[in-house]
Amino acid sequence: GPKVLQIPSHQIIDMGQMVTLNCDPVSNHLYFYWYKQILGQQMEFLVNFYNGKVMEKSKLFKDQFSVERPDGSYFTLKIQPTALEDSAVYFCASRRDWEYEQYFGPGTRLTVL
């Protein structure tokens, strides 16, 4: 089936640094999502993005988070500055249109030291 790619698969950084997580969504998809999963807990919605804009964000999407997709390239999640509680696996998802399913990437495991 359609594949969503995420780069890198793992990232280790020091608290306070900036990190950018990259997502390469399916080529003809229009809606993009980030989800966060802390070890042992369920996956939780962070934000969704359509037509260059954030449509909805959860309370987990702190002021230090931002998303963008410049010129149809990677869909990115930037955290600046990072905090210890940002350690988690971040999953990107995309969907073609409103009536279609979301496809998930394999996740980026972020460890903040």
Next chain:
Amino acid sequence: GDQVEQSPSALSLHEGTGSALRCNFTTTMRAVQWFRKNSRGSLINLFYLASGTKENGRLKSAFDSKERYSTLHIRDAQLEDSGTYFCAAEAGNTGKLIFGLGTTLQVQP
């Protein structure tokens, strides 16, 4: 807030038998997706339903928005069906998915 309650949390089946997984929703959901997590931790899409039922091989899923539940039936279970299954319900107008905690299925010979 909106919640998805998935049951059972763990399930053990013998090869050739079957069972059902269920997700109950605390509010009306627009659609539901079912996934299986593979050995590398990636989510594999199984079903997407906005209503009714769908079948794919030995798997069958149903979604009743009004009654606030969805089910995933597995028949003639095989060893390779072992893994963790998740339902995720689509809430609101922006398509965000709310995930259940998962069902860990173990199929034994």
